[in-house]
Amino acid sequence: MTRVRGYLHPKTATGAASIVPAPPWHYSGDMLTIEYRTDPERVRELLPSPLEPAAEDPGAVALIWADWQSCAASGQELLDPVRSQYQEAFAVVRCTYRDRTYSRCVHIWVDKDFALLRGIHQGYPKKLGAIHQTRPHPFGPAPRIASGARFGATLAAADRRLAQAVVTLREPSATGGFVNAHPMAHHRWLPSIEKGGGYALDELVESRAASFEAGQPWRGDAELELFASPTEELARLAVREPIAAYYQQVGVVWDGGRLLESPTSGAE
Template sequence: MNINDVKKRAHSIPLTSPTYSKGPYRFVDREFLIVTYRTDPEKLRELVPEPLEVDMENPLVKYEFIRMPDSAGFGDYTESGQVIPVTFRGRRGAYVHAMYLDDHAPTAGGREIWGFPKKMGHPSLTVDSDTIVGELRYGKMLVATATMGYKFEPFDASAAKATLEAPGFLLKIIPHVDGSLRILELVEYHCEDVQIKGAWSGPVGLELFSHALAPVKDLPVLDIVSGTHIIADLTLGFGRVVHDYLADSTPQAAVHVAREGVEEASVLA
């Protein structure tokens, strides 16, 4: 295989049998169970990277279970994790703090393309009689459970759409071959072409359990604010670099750094 052929074929490891497709990545009947809760503001300050800012007066976390039965290029899988409301240059969005999946292709693709903080786990989202139930296990150990009354009462579709369309932020980390950092970037992404098929709220419960390698309890549940159940079709858009940590030694500076081949125009939670 000559050098030009290598360049043409390369988009995922391994070269001759890519782990995932090139996209776009369209999700059909994507189902969310989102539990919003208040946590320790000092914990948020410790875990959210600058230049993102957290609301210390209203320290919220969204614990999510997401069922994806029809995902172009990625297949049928489920994920679970924590998303933190933040602001970036005055714009509201959400920082994806932790994600656990049961499928290798979206785990690899999410990490390599965007920088999603994905690890392998055993999440599930099911209906038990009159209750929708989310559960996350890491290995055999129970890490998180969430419950909500199934389609208990309607939730405003426009509010659900706004939630899914809000900008998301990721910390992309890729080491060099000598173990040093080669890429350390803040990436912004958006969900596009969102079509809400149903949205509900209702009584909700959430429990987090301590685990050394799945430390979701590091952001403890102090008070549950709300629960939302959403079914939607959407496209996961590609991202853009909004801050390059290795190019800027002053983390407070709100400097937009555009990599070669990355346009300034906004794209894609």
């Protein structure tokens, strides 16, 4: 019998064509985070059972832009940048499960196929989009990481702009925000191949970093606009009240998650 190899599709005789190698996955990135409050009912409608909105500040949202370089354990993708560099934008809310507070990504767009499939494996609802953000640099006209520095960020999908922002840094901060500061509670769903067969995969999972390091976070203000689209629903999380904006450089390692519950396995 022929044996095929590869962590995710496509599986081949050598496994070299697999879209992503096996974890651990390593990330280095620049993150722009904009926190604001929306209608709590708009958060609630995105939380399937058994998740519930956070008891405190249930309408809090973080809209995050991230400029990433990523690789597997060998690090070889870093020397072939088309395989390591990508950008994403994602909306995060908070929720509770069994009296624990979690973060949950409810919308997310990326610009590379390997990032999309890797995220779907983790339970992120990734779609393709066009994402851009200002990069800091110590020379020339690019902003430095300092008081008064200004960063722009845009998100588009299916030829339509969904969000745009300008972040102005004010001062160093003790944190990079509170909405995206918890382990993730995500669902991994895959419909059965048989019509009416329900789900072949139905899992509520916990996902967190195996390790995390970060530079000094900076806090500031943001001007954020969201735009309607016939195929996207980010604008339903309309801005009611700004909270704060943050910039931070981070390094993250992801090396698997934990099953919380599924219809077949039962709860933990």
